[in-house]
Amino acid sequence: MQYTAKIYKDGESYSVTFPDVPGANTFADTIDEARNMAKDALDGVLFCMLERKDPLPVARTKAEPSKGLEAIHVDDRLAIAYTIFEARRGKSAAFIARKMGITRQAYQRLENPKASLTVATLIKAAEALGKKLSIAFV
Numbered sequence: 076m077q078y079t080a081k082i083y084k085d086g087e088s089y090s091v092t093f094p095d096v097p098g099a100n101t102f103a104d105t106i107d108e109a110r111n112m113a114k115d116a117l118d119g120v121l122f123c124m125l126e127r128k129d130p131l132p133v134a135r136t137k138a139e140p141s142k143g144l145e146a147i148h149v150d151d152r153l154a155i156a157y158t159i160f161e162a163r164r165g166k167s168a169a170f171i172a173r174k175m176g177i178t179r180q181a182y183q184r185l186e187n188p189k190a191s192l193t194v195a196t197l198i199k200a201a202e203a204l205g206k207k208l209s210i211a212f213v
Contacts, residue, residue, distance in 0.1 A: 076134075076148070076149040076154035076157070076158070077134065077138075077146045077147060077148045077149060078093050078095055078096055078099075078117055078132070078134050078136075078146075078147055078149070079093070079094065079095065079134065079136040079137060079138045079144050079145065079146055079147070080092070080093050080110075080113045080117070080144070080145050080146075080147045081093070081094060081136075081143055081144055082106065082109050082110070082113065082143050082144075082145055083143050085102065087104075088102050088103060088104055089102060089103050089104070089105065089106055089108075089109035090102045090109075091103070091109050091112060091113040091116065093113075093116075093117060093120075093147075094135075094136040095132050095133065095134050095135055095136050096117060096120055096121070096132050097132075098120050099116045099117050099119075099120040099121075100116060101113060101115070101116040110145065110147070113145075113147050114147050114148070114150075117147050117149060118149060118150045118153055121149060121153055121157065122153060122188060125153070125156060125157050125160060125186070125188070128160070130161070130164075131157050131160075131161050150188065152188040152189070152190075153188040155188070155192065155197075156185070156186050156187060156188040156190075157188075159185050159186055159200060159204075160186045162201075162204045162206055163186075163204060166204075168182050168183060168186075169182075171200070171203050171204060174202075174203035175199050175200060175203045185200055194208075194210075
């Protein structure tokens with residue numbers, strides 16, 4: 076999962092905004108620092124959005140490095156947690172937990188980016204959500 080950051084020189088520093096993720100902004104003294112800060116800003120805003128149960132923003136802006144538009148990857152665990160949350164949309168956590176044969180509290184771990192999940196748990200969640208688990212190395 077990735078979003079495009081707009082990185083541009085702003086006086087003596089570099090500013091970073093995400094056209095598709097409102098509130099994800101930062102700045103830095105160097106371009107490399109700006110890229111690192113961009114990832115932190117993106118992950119931080121998406122983590123807060125997930126905690127508030129906000130819908131995942133749609134990534135519409137395409138990366139074009141020649142125009143200062145760079146792809147920034149979301150933390151893997153955060154991407155997994157948000158993907159599970161979005162797949163559950165319209166169904167209660169309690170309903171999915173029952174289908175998985177686990178408690179609601181145990182289910183909530185699936186939507187927690189700090190949790191460590193096994194492949195077996197992800198397969199079970201996918202089945203309960205009526206989805207297929209797909210893993211790719213890109």
